[in-house]
Amino acid sequence: MNIPRTSSPRIVIIGGGFGGVALAKKLAKQEVQVILLDKNNYHTFQPLLYQVSTGGLEPDSIAYPIRKILKDFSNFYFRLANVEAIDTKKNKVVTNIGKLKFDYLVIATGSKTNYFGNSEIEKYSMAMKTIPQSLNLRSLILENFEAALLTSDLNERNALMNFVIVGGGPTGVELAGALAEIKKGILPKDYPDLDTRMAQIHIVQSADCILKGMSKKASEKAEEFLEKLGVNIWKNVRVTHYDGKTVTTNTDLAFETETLIWAAGVKGATIKGLDATELITRDNRLLVNEFNQVKGFEHIFAIGDIANMVTENFPDGLPMMAQPAIQQGEQLGSNLLRFIEQKPMKPFTFKDKGAMATIGRNKAVVDLKRFKFQGVFAWYVWMFVHLFFLIGFRNRMVVFINWVYNYVRFDREARLIIRPFKKNRKI
Numbered sequence: 001m002n003i004p005r006t007s008s009p010r011i012v013i014i015g016g017g018f019g020g021v022a023l024a025k026k027l028a029k030q031e032v033q034v035i036l037l038d039k040n041n042y043h044t045f046q047p048l049l050y051q052v053s054t055g056g057l058e059p060d061s062i063a064y065p066i067r068k069i070l071k072d073f074s075n076f077y078f079r080l081a082n083v084e085a086i087d088t089k090k091n092k093v094v095t096n097i098g099k100l101k102f103d104y105l106v107i108a109t110g111s112k113t114n115y116f117g118n119s120e121i122e123k124y125s126m127a128m129k130t131i132p133q134s135l136n137l138r139s140l141i142l143e144n145f146e147a148a149l150l151t152s153d154l155n156e157r158n159a160l161m162n163f164v165i166v167g168g169g170p171t172g173v174e175l176a177g178a179l180a181e182i183k184k185g186i187l188p189k190d191y192p193d194l195d196t197r198m199a200q201i202h203i204v205q206s207a208d209c210i211l212k213g214m215s216k217k218a219s220e221k222a223e224e225f226l227e228k229l230g231v232n233i234w235k236n237v238r239v240t241h242y243d244g245k246t247v248t249t250n251t252d253l254a255f256e257t258e259t260l261i262w263a264a265g266v267k268g269a270t271i272k273g274l275d276a277t278e279l280i281t282r283d284n285r286l287l288v289n290e291f292n293q294v295k296g297f298e299h300i301f302a303i304g305d306i307a308n309m310v311t312e313n314f315p316d317g318l319p320m321m322a323q324p325a326i327q328q329g330e331q332l333g334s335n336l337l338r339f340i341e342q343k344p345m346k347p348f349t350f351k352d353k354g355a356m357a358t359i360g361r362n363k364a365v366v367d368l369k370r371f372k373f374q375g376v377f378a379w380y381v382w383m384f385v386h387l388f389f390l391i392g393f394r395n396r397m398v399v400f401i402n403w404v405y406n407y408v409r410f411d412r413e414a415r416l417i418i419r420p421f422k423k424n425r426k427i
């Protein structure tokens with residue numbers, strides 16, 4: 001990989017997401033060599049992916065070049081590489097561009113969509129975990145309306161305008177809210193010759209409420225907001241099959257749809273060589289101790305979504321969210337330096353800052369430790385927090401300007417089919 005060996009200990013980080021970037025920043029300018037490997041040359045701000053899917057934002061406003069984040073640090077190297085395996089005996093990572101030796105390894109590979117073994121749903125549904133997937137979804141949504149215009153078959157037209165979202169967590173809820181706003185504000189203007197009132201948005205949720213991880217009030221209010229926007233919420237229903245046309249469930253309920261969006265869960269993105277069953281816990285995550293050391297290894301660590309750290313308050317592991325990843329990255333930075341200097345490491349404690357979700361214009365729910373609120377103020381808080389955590393001044397400005405523009409004009413100008421997504425259909 002053309003990276004010189006120096007006298008400084010070499011720390012290899014796999015993944016430039018929330019955890020990997022926080023860690024690399026913490027190690028910048030220290031007496032260590034830091035090598036960050038990622039299969040993309042950009043960091044993705046996943047919480048706003050749904051806005052890319054629904055034409056509210058362009059993808060480049062939620063992505064940021066990893067090299068630029070750490071350009072000022074001479075001890076830092078980035079390589080665009082897909083890590084294929086980890087050789088724990090030889091302390092090497094195996095990638096598509098070659099092998100690399102490490103003294104310390106940090107796995108920050110995040111998670112991937114969990115289809116719970118249902119290969120049929122994996123084949124036909126749409127996921128929203130990456131920017132390319134969000135662009136595919138954006139294209140499909142728009143292509144569906146173009147195709148709906150052309151068909152005289154009523155059933156086919158309805159299926160094209162029927163959107164079924166599986167999963168009533170923050171991703172499903174936010175996406176449903178955005179789609180409902182498109183139906184109300186954009187479709188009648190863009191497709192005056194189509195009866196867009198027939199467009200349907202459904203959330204199918206296996207639990208008895210949406211936003212299950214949040215407070216009862218937040219869940220109830222989110223449901224109320226969505227229902228006012230015309231979203232149909234089906235609780236205690238589990239999707240069992242989808243053949244690309246018909247969604248069936250464990251009840252009598254079935255949907256004819258061209259678009260099934262799978263937002264029902266994620267699982268750890270493990271890598272070969274470090275995926276033995278004794279290391280893996282619930283949701284395919286690597287079991288780590290309070291110092292983020294992977295079970296059975298002193299010099300291999302995992303942070304963020306891929307790491308399953310069990311605590312008293314979180315017996316199933318910390319939530320797969322940005323905050324645990326960032327906090328673990330920062331703390332591991334300090335801990336690695338202590339470890340290298342043979343000083344005792346400090347155990348990680350998660351500072352839970354709460355959770356939030358937006359349900360569209362002027363509507364959000366926010367659960368902080370002490371305060372829980374919903375409505376317009378919550379929406380401002382949601383926007384402020386998301387702008388604050390976006391990486392890069394330009395991205396913050398672009399997102400802010402887009403939001404103001406969209407708010408004032410009731411618009412979403414990024415409704416572009418840049419890279420068509422073909423679902424075996426002529427349009």
Ligand SMILES: Cc1cc2nc3c(=O)[nH]c(=O)nc-3n(C[C@H](O)[C@H](O)[C@H](O)COP(=O)(O)OP(=O)(O)OC[C@H]3O[C@@H](n4cnc5c(N)ncnc54)[C@H](O)[C@@H]3O)c2cc1C
Pocket residue numbers: 014015016017018019020037038039040042043044045046047048049050081082083084108109110111128129170171269271303304305306320321322323325356
């Ligand atoms: C649609 C959506 C909405 C979300 N909304 C919220 C929200 O509102 N609030 C919140 O707190 N969290 C939210 N999350 C969750 C949050 O984004 C994740 O918890 C967070 O990104 C985890 O950070 P991470 O560093 O562990 O992994 P990630 O940020 O996922 O980064 C992993 C990195 O590893 C790289 N990688 C993976 N495998 C390899 C490999 N083999 N070789 C090289 N590189 C590799 C990837 O390219 C990626 O850059 C959302 C997630 C999604 C998908």
